[in-house]
Amino acid sequence: MKRRTTAGLSLIEMLIVVAIAGVITVVAIPMTINAVKSYKLSSAVAAATGAIQSTRYAEIMHGYPGTTATPYGYQIVFTPATNSYQVYNMVPPATTFSAVGEAVPISRIGDVTISRTVTFQFSANGMVTETSSPPNMVFQIFAIQNAVGFSNTITVSTVGSILVSSP
Secondary structure, eight states: OOOOOOOSOOHHHHHHHHHHHHHHHHHHHHHHHHHHHHHHHHHHHHHHHHHHHHHHHHHHHHOOOOOSSSOOEEEEEEETTTTEEEEEEEOTTOSSOEEOSOOEESSOBTTEEESSOEEEEEOTTSOEEEOOSSOOTTTOEEEEEETTSOEEEEEEOTTSOEEEEOO
16 A cells, blocks of 8 residues: 655644744835835935036026126026926026926925925026025025935035035
């Protein structure tokens, strides 16, 4: 008489495998959620710094000569309420800035927040001036923060250099 053996897992072995998978899942899900939020913050900061650089380069390229009284050129405004930025320009002989295209979101509402409304104005030689109200003329800084509480501070120098730092 031949004995027949079966290969496979017993019920106890299967329960152990399921328990281990459950523990790994419980640990992995919050880590994944925080990683996604961190990536969204990095993406928003990259969008903001890229927009500042692009607007500055547009001003240098077009080189609208301006004066203190009539500052022809480009400016960019970051708005916390909509998590977006809007580029404006004033082409001679205009006397006011006009929107260039639509406002561009740096992220979805709720993913990140911009610390304050900030306006940067660019001159033909590449200089950057903050014209926000109230201005933070000394440092020209603002922050972008995600829902977890991580934030990055963006500092724009008067010569257009951008420094991104984490507290």
